Amino acid sequence: MDRVIFRYFPGDSLIHRFDPRIKLPGCALFCYAALQPGPRNLAITAGALLAAFLFARIPLKTLLIDFLRFVPLLTALFLAVFFSSDDGGPLVPAALAAGRFALLILAGNLLIQTTALSRISAAVRWFLTPLPRRLAGRLGTMIGLSVGLIPLFFQELEESRDALKARGLRARKQPLRWAVKLLTPLLARVFLRTEEMAEAMEGRCYSDERSSLPLKAQGIDWLFGLAVILLVLAICQT
Amino acid sequence: MKIIETQGLGHRFPDGTLALNGVNLVVEKGEFTILAGRNGSGKTVLMKHLKGLLTPSSGRVLIHGADLRHLPPEYRTTVGLVFQNPDSQFVGQTVMEDLRFGPENLRLPEEEIQRRVQRALDITSLRDKADRRPHTLSGGEKRRLAVAGVLALDPEVLVLDEPFSGLDLEGTKDVLRGILALHDLGHTILLITHEVEKVLAHAGRLVIMEHGRVVADDHPSALLQTAPRFGIHIPKKADLSDMTWIE
Numbered sequence: 354m355d356r357v358i359f360r361y362f363p364g365d366s367l368i369h370r371f372d373p374r375i376k377l378p379g380c381a382l383f384c385y386a387a388l389q390p391g392p393r394n395l396a397i398t399a400g401a402l403l404a405a406f407l408f409a410r411i412p413l414k415t416l417l418i419d420f421l422r423f424v425p426l427l428t429a430l431f432l433a434v435f436f437s438s439d440d441g442g443p444l445v446p447a448a449l450a451a452g453r454f455a456l457l458i459l460a461g462n463l464l465i466q467t468t469a470l471s472r473i474s475a476a477v478r479w480f481l482t483p484l485p486r487r488l489a490g491r492l493g494t495m496i497g498l499s500v501g502l503i504p505l506f507f508q509e510l511e512e513s514r515d516a517l518k519a520r521g522l523r524a525r526k527q528p529l530r531w532a533v534k535l536l537t538p539l540l541a542r543v544f545l546r547t548e549e550m551a552e553a554m555e556g557r558c559y560s561d562e563r564s565s566l567p568l569k570a571q572g573i574d575w576l577f578g579l580a581v582i583l584l585v586l587a588i589c590q591t
Numbered sequence: 592m593k594i595i596e597t598q599g600l601g602h603r604f605p606d607g608t609l610a611l612n613g614v615n616l617v618v619e620k621g622e623f624t625i626l627a628g629r630n631g632s633g634k635t636v637l638m639k640h641l642k643g644l645l646t647p648s649s650g651r652v653l654i655h656g657a658d659l660r661h662l663p664p665e666y667r668t669t670v671g672l673v674f675q676n677p678d679s680q681f682v683g684q685t686v687m688e689d690l691r692f693g694p695e696n697l698r699l700p701e702e703e704i705q706r707r708v709q710r711a712l713d714i715t716s717l718r719d720k721a722d723r724r725p726h727t728l729s730g731g732e733k734r735r736l737a738v739a740g741v742l743a744l745d746p747e748v749l750v751l752d753e754p755f756s757g758l759d760l761e762g763t764k765d766v767l768r769g770i771l772a773l774h775d776l777g778h779t780i781l782l783i784t785h786e787v788e789k790v791l792a793h794a795g796r797l798v799i800m801e802h803g804r805v806v807a808d809d810h811p812s813a814l815l816q817t818a819p820r821f822g823i824h825i826p827k828k829a830d831l832s833d834m835t836w837i838e
């Protein structure tokens with residue numbers, strides 16, 4: 354149950370410490386680069402991403418196991434491209450498409466794994482500075498919270514599923530009945546938990562206008578931004 | 592000095608349940624009070640009123656003499672609530688981030704946030720867990736984190752709802768020691784529990800609720816005979832000084 358993919362992985366690496374205001378657009382630019390055609394570009398971007406993962410000291414083996422859950426999706430993509438392209442050698446473009454998509458997933462994952470939500474929401478708040486302070490604050494917190502609620506949801510899901518199993522109801526044998534029996538209490542519990550969470554937040558003096566995590570861009574952050582831009586330029590030039 | 596005072600506090604839920612029925616309770620500075628009573632007697636509802644999370648159907652709550660509904664900003668953090676279920680109280684991805692939540696809400700400057708987070712980590716002995724994800728902590732550690740999150744607001748009064756439920760001997764001792772340390776540091780403690788035999792020796796006052804009312808309020812030694820009548824388990828022939836899980 355303790356997956357590592359798409360979950361913050363606390364650490365102190367360079368990748369962790371990059372200013373999120375540069376990391377966020379940097380990640381978007383990287384995705385843009387990864388989408389450029391050609392096997393050479395795919396290789397370069399994949400190499401860059403792998404280097405970033407190593408730098409961030411993410412346990413690659415566990416990540417790989419977690420990544421397996423995306424294999425059906427990638428296979429579907431592969432097959433779709435394979436059967437839709439009519440130019441010669443459809444194997445290559447299909448593989449490239451699947452590879453690019455995998456890169457996108459991993460790039461997004463790296464961002465989430467190495468950036469605390471509070472830093473992401475501080476960056477979002479910074480980008481939204483032109484908006485009224487309250488609204489920017491609320492959006493920033495909303496993003497943080499909705500991701501924060503996900504583990505809560507999964508915990509409840511797990512418990513509800515086990516409770517059904519204990520009572521002998523299995524998904525494989527009676528899927529419809531199982532789904533209904535699962536969803537009704539699950540929703541009720543999730544609402545209860547959300548309410549509890551809202552109460553706890555209010556109890557901790559929640560307000561829309563909060564002090565935000567101070568962000569500071571240093572030389573190294575700009576260097577990182579520059580490196581991503583160079584990578585994109587190099588790929589788009591060819 | 593009175594910190595909290597409820598005057599004729601009543602609460603009726605929309606479904607008609609009368610959860611509180613004229614509660615008059617005064618919490619004095621520096622007290623260690625235990626609030627006990629049967630399931631459904633209104634303890635949790637009362638606690639929520641002390642922070643203004645519910646609106647009274649009748650009566651009122653005063654904090655330092657000021658009505659909670661028009662509370663001056665400096666009293667906003669006078670009362671801190673630690674809820675029963677720690678899991679739904681965590682909003683941060685790491686222990687450290689979770690502790691920042693309260694001070695950030697108060698819009699404190701960064702140095703002050705840091706100072707309070709470090710203090711809360713120290714008092715609850717969670718310093719070496721600062722980078723852990725809250726949901727991966729043990730039951731006792733989760734409870735301590737929930738306390739730490741509220742401590743970071745620097746409340747005068749800490750109200751804890753069933754802080755021992757689901758904890759084993761070690762976990763209970765752990766949390767109990769933390770609470771006693773907070774009391775020694777000058778925090779006023781209002782502890783909700785029906786497992787009084789775990790803490791009663793440390794308390795200076797026992798308040799018992801039944802059907803939304805306060806039915807007894809005295810020094811624990813004066814209530815040893817009466818308490819069982821209200822569903823509170825007191826071990827037979829036990830000395831008050833034995834009623835603690837800490838040697």
Ligand SMILES: Nc1ncnc2c1ncn2[C@@H]1O[C@H](COP(=O)(O)OP(=O)(O)OP(=O)(O)O)[C@@H](O)[C@H]1O
Binds near residue numbers: 609
């Ligand atoms: N949201 C609600 N809607 C309706 N009734 C409620 C609600 N919350 C609590 N009650 C009722 O209010 C009464 C007091 O509940 P409360 O949770 O304060 O009890 P408690 O003393 O904390 O009990 P326990 O020891 O089980 O925690 C109960 O009868 C309960 O059913």
Ligand SMILES: [Mg+2]
Binds near residue numbers: 634635636752
């Ligand atoms: Mg309760």
